[in-house]
Amino acid sequence: MRGKRGTGACLAGIGLALVLPSGTCAHSVRDAASDAAAMGTAVRPVRVVFSDLDGTLVHFEPWFAKHGVRVVDRESAADGESARDGFRAVVESGAGERRACRVLPPSTMGPGYVSDETVRLVDALRWRGVTFVVITAARKSTLLERLPHLPRADVYVCECGTRILYGDDLELDRDWAARFEHISGPLETDVPADERPQPLWQLCRRMREAGLAVDTRSYYGCFRVSATCAEDVALVEALRAELDAHGVIGCSINLGKFDFYPASCGKGNAVRYLQAKLGLPKADSAALFDDDNDLPMAEECDQQFLPALTSDSIVAAVRAHPQWRVAARCGQGVFAVEELLEALLAALPAASGGAAEKAREAATVAATR
Secondary structure, X not given: OOOOOOOOOEEEOOOOEEEOOOOOOHHXXXXXXXXXXXXXXXXXOOOEEEEOOEOOOEEEHHHHHHHOXXXXXXXEOOOOOOOOOOEEEEEEOOOOOXXXXXXXXXXXXXXXXXXXXXXXXXXXHHHOOOEEEEEOOOOHHHHHHHHHHOOOOOEEEEOOOOEEEEOOOOEEOHHHHHOOHHHHOOOOOOOOHHHOOOHHHHHHHHHHHOOOEEEOXXXXXXXXXXXXXXXXXXXXXXXXXXXXXXXXXXXXXXXXXXXXXXXXXXXHHHHHHHHHHHOOOHHHEEEEOOOHXXXXXXXXXXXXXXXXXXXXXXXXXXXXXXXXXXXXXOOOOHHHHHHHHHHHHHOOOOOOHHHHHHHHHHHHHHHOO
8 A cells, every 4th residue: 555655756847846656657747747738737717726634735744855845943832822823833945945834733744834825825815705625534633623723714624525614613514414324323423433333333343343453533424444454455345345235335545544434425525515505616616635535526626736746646647637737846845835826816816805705705605505
C-alpha cells in the first residue's frame, strides 16, 4: 500500500510542476504538462470551491521539506492573544520567501501548518460571493479541534462525506443524514460502535474479530482500517465482499488506510448533493485537492486545482486530464495553495461589497433550507 506522499522528485514541466512517485514515467508526465500548456488552462470564475484539508489547506513538514520549504521559527501565542492564534510558526521557501502560519494540534503526521495568507485569500473569495466548502475524511473530533485554526468556511463536510455542517453554528444537515441512517445509524448517538446494529458496524465488528486494526474513535458515519501488508489488504477485500453483497457500503483509501462508509456518501456524492441544494451547478464549481480519495469530488467539478501530486493514481489522473491546473510551486505547501487561491480570486469579476454580501446571504439561506 502506497502512503499519501510518494518518494520522488519534482519535474518542472511547461507551466506545471509535478511530483513523481517512484515508478512514474517521466516522459508521460512531461507530455501531459506540454498538452496542458498547449490547450491553455485559463482559470474561469467560480461560485463554489470544494476544498480538501490535509495536503491542500493544511500542510506538514515531512512533505513540504522535500521541496525546499522549512520551518524557521516556532513560538506560542503571547499572553492576551486570541485562542484562535494558538501556536505560531514561520515557514520559508528555498528562495527565502516567508509566511506566518497557524500551527494545528499534532496528528500522526505531526503539527499542521496553515498560512495567514491562505486564511486571507479564503476570506477574500467568500467576500466576493464564492461559497467555500471544506470536505475531509477526518473524524468529527479532529475537525472540531482544528476549526479555530482553519479558514472560515460556509460548509464543513467530514467523516468521508457523511456529516455535513453549515456555518459557524455547525448545524447538521439532517435530511442528508437520514438518507443513509439505515446503513450507519444516527450520526448523533451515544451507542458505542461495537453495539450499533446497522450493516456498517456489522462489517466493522467482523473486521476487528478477524484481527484487523480498526479505528472507530469519534466516528459515527464511517470507520477506518489499517492494512499495512498484502495479506491484510486481501482480508479486507474478502470480508467486504462477504458481508456487503448488495454494495451498500463504500470504500476509499486515505493516507494508506481504508475508509468505510455508506455507499451513497463519499466526497463525490456529498458534492453533488450540496450543488443541488445550494443551486451551484458543476459548471460553477472548483475542486482544490491532492489525494486519491478526492478524485470523486474532482469529477463533480468543472475546474480542478492541485497544490501537490501525492500518488501514482493522482499523477495518472493529471495525465488523463491535462486541463487540470497543477501549482507551479507544486509540493511547496502553503506557497502552492496560495498560488491556486490567488488564481481563483483573480478570475472573479469585479463586484461591489453590496453585491458580494447579497451573494453570501443567498448562499446562507439556501444552506439552511
